[in-house]
Each structure stands twice: as structure tokens, then as C-alpha cells.
Amino acid sequence: MKTFLVVNPRSANGETGRRWAEISGQVTRSIGDFGFGFTERAMDAVRLTRDALADGYECVAAVGGDGTVNEVVNGFFADGKPINPQAALGLIPRGTGGDFRRAFGWELDLESALARLSSDKTEPFDVGVAEYVNHEGQAESRYFANIASFGVSATIAHEVNVGSKAFGGNLSFLWGTVKTLAKYKDRQVRLRVDGGEPETLGITVVAASNGRYFGSGMCVAPKALTDDGRFDLTLWQDYRLSDFIIKSKGVYNGDHTTWNKTRYLQCRTLEAESDEEVFLEMDGEVPGKLPCRIRLLPGAIRLKV
Numbered sequence: 045m046k047t048f049l050v051v052n053p054r055s056a057n058g059e060t061g062r063r064w065a066e067i068s069g070q071v072t073r074s075i076g077d078f079g080f081g082f083t084e085r086a087m088d089a090v091r092l093t094r095d096a097l098a099d100g101y102e103c104v105a106a107v108g109g110d111g112t113v114n115e116v117v118n119g120f121f122a123d124g125k126p127i128n129p130q131a132a133l134g135l136i137p138r139g140t141g142g143d144f145r146r147a148f149g150w151e152l153d154l155e156s157a158l159a160r161l162s163s164d165k166t167e168p169f170d171v172g173v174a175e176y177v178n179h180e181g182q183a184e185s186r187y188f189a190n191i192a193s194f195g196v197s198a199t200i201a202h203e204v205n206v207g208s209k210a211f212g213g214n215l216s217f218l219w220g221t222v223k224t225l226a227k228y229k230d231r232q233v234r235l236r237v238d239g240g241e242p243e244t245l246g247i248t249v250v251a252a253s254n255g256r257y258f259g260s261g262m263c264v265a266p267k268a269l270t271d272d273g274r275f276d277l278t279l280w281q282d283y284r285l286s287d288f289i290i291k292s293k294g295v296y297n298g299d300h301t302t303w304n305k306t307r308y309l310q311c312r313t314l315e316a317e318s319d320e321e322v323f324l325e326m327d328g329e330v331p332g333k334l335p336c337r338i339r340l341l342p343g344a345i346r347l348k349v
């Protein structure tokens with residue numbers, strides 16, 4: 045398979061760029077010749093992926109974290125359609141958060157990533173797509189690989205993405221989480237699942253999940269599968285700072301689905317609107333806010349496993 049690597053040199057706190065000579069040597073020993081490009085700024089991975097698929101590459105692999113995976117998946121599509129439905133998505137995980145890879149139990153080591161990349165084994169992979177309002181107030185759409193969520197999860201991601209300019213990774217994440225949770229009040233949101241009757245609910249978080257983890261390791265959707273043609277939909281209502289601190293074990297191991305403040309179901313589409321400002325997060329990025337319409341494209345691309 046002709047392979048192209050989309051490399052985010054800034055991922056893993058810049059270590060990917062610093063270790064690139066060593067990494068690329070190991071890739072060559074494992075899969076032979078390959079093409080590659082370095083991302084220079086946000087959204088660059090979309091362009092690199094589209095160009096690689098147009099040039100006839102059959103596998104495009106992200107070398108980076110969840111943000112790079114998201115952009116590469118977006119590059120698999122043009123004008124609302126997959127550029128090549130047979131093309132495979134690969135991953136050499138290099139990020140700090142790693143929520144996408146956790147759904148598959150993949151570790152950060154290069155050896156197992158190269159074993160997946162060099163094998164011909166692929167499986168169908170569902171892709172999510174959301175239409176929403178961006179921060180400039182314009183309608184926009186974006187694909188996602190792992191999870192789209194709104195509510196406090198997106199507010200925290202927004203705080204962290206802005207805050208990380210001032211602090212370094214973990215400290216910024218912790219500070220953003222505590223600060224946001226302490227003052228967060230449930231938002232009233234009108235939800236419509238699979239085109240059914242709209243329901244107005246107070247929500248802390250709603251997550252439409254293809255993968256299982258978000259927020260650097262919270263198992264929000266313990267039963268989600270990336271090839272079942274469905275989202276797992278998690279609704280957290282009236283969650284408090286204490287649920288994330290004192291009862292955090294249940295949030296990280298998936299037991300929260302048995303709590304009476306959690307609703308857990310499956311769906312193919314979700315529409316949401318609110319009179320309040322509610323941010324939308326997708327694969328850790330926060331491109332905008334409600335209203336939004338989220339739907340699943342079953343088996344839209346193939347994944348190297």
C-alpha cells in the first residue's frame with residue numbers, strides 16, 4: 045500500500061519533530077518507501093491529506109495526537125464525499141491526550157504502530173459529521189473521528205486550548221477543568237434524537253461517541269464501537285465538581301453509565317439547540333457552538349488495525 049505520513053512536528057510537546065530522523069528511519073525499515081509532509085499550522089493536515097489522496101496514496105497516516113487525527117479524517121473528504129472510499133487511515137500515535145487510540149487499546153510505542161501500518165489489515169470505520177455555528181457566527185461543518193460533545197466538556201476544552209498559551213499541558217488542563225466546573229451551571233438544551241420528538245433537558249454534557257474516551261481518558265462511552273453504524277449517546281445531567289473529583293473513578297472506568305444522573309442510548313442523528321451559549325467540542329477542538337446537527341456516516345472510510 046502506497047503510504048503517506050502527515051506529521052505534526054509539534055505533537056507530543058515537540059518531540060515528534062525533534063525525533064523525526066529516528067522515527068522515519070524505523071518507518072522505512074518497516075514499510076519501505078513512503079511520502080510525508082510536516083504540518084506548519086492548524087488545519088494543514090487537511091490539505092496534506094487531500095493532496096496525498098489525489099496523488100494516489102492508498103493509506104494516509106496521522107503522526108500526531110487527536111487534533112492531527114481529526115484533521116487527517118477531514119482530509120479524507122471533499123465536497124461532502126470520501127475522496128477514495130477504499131483509502132485507509134493509519135495512525136502513529138504521538139499525542140499527549142490520546143483519546144482516539146484508547147478506544148482500540150493502542151499504546152504509544154512505535155513498534156506496534158508500525159506493525160499495524162505494515163499489515164494489510166483494515167476494518168470499516170464510521171465517521172461523524174457535525175453542522176454548527178462557528179465562533180464568527182457562520183454555519184460550518186466538520187468531520188470527527190472520535191467524539192463530538194457539548195456542555196462543560198467543550199467549555200473546558202475551550203479554556204484549555206486558550207489557556208495552554210499561558211501554562212504548560214497538564215497544569216493548564218487541571219486548572220481549566222477545576223475553574224470551569226466550579227462555576228458551571230447546566231444548560232437548557234432542546235434535543236432531538238433520530239428525528240423523534242424534541243425534548244428540553246438541563247444538561248452538563250452530551251456526547252455523541254464513535255470512540256470511547258474524551259478529556260484525556262474519561263470513558264464517556266464504554267460500549268461504543270467504531271464500526272457499528274451508531275453513535276453511543278451519553279447524557280450527563282446535574283453533574284457537579286464532586287462527581288469529577290470524589291467519584292472520578294466511575295467517570296474514568298465507565299461505571300457512570302449506571303448512575304441515575306446518566307442516560308445512555310444509541311442513535312444515528314442528533315440535533316441540539318439552546319437559548320444559552322453552548323460550545324461544541326469535536327476530537328478535543330472547539331470549532332463553534334450550538335445549534336448543531338450531528339450525524340454518522342457508517343463505514344465511510346477504512347482504518348488500519
Ligand SMILES: Nc1ncnc2c1ncn2[C@@H]1O[C@H](COP(=O)(O)OP(=O)(O)OP(=O)(O)O)[C@@H](O)[C@H]1O
Nearest residue numbers: 055056083084086108109110111112139140141142
Ligand atoms: N506546525 C504546527 N505548529 C503549531 N500547531 C500545529 C502545527 N501543526 C499542527 N498544529 C496543531 O496542533 C494541534 C494539536 O496537535 P496534536 O493533537 O497532533 O498533538 P497533541 O496536542 O500533542 O496531542 P493530543 O491532541 O492527543 O493531546 C492540532 O490541532 C494542529 O492543528
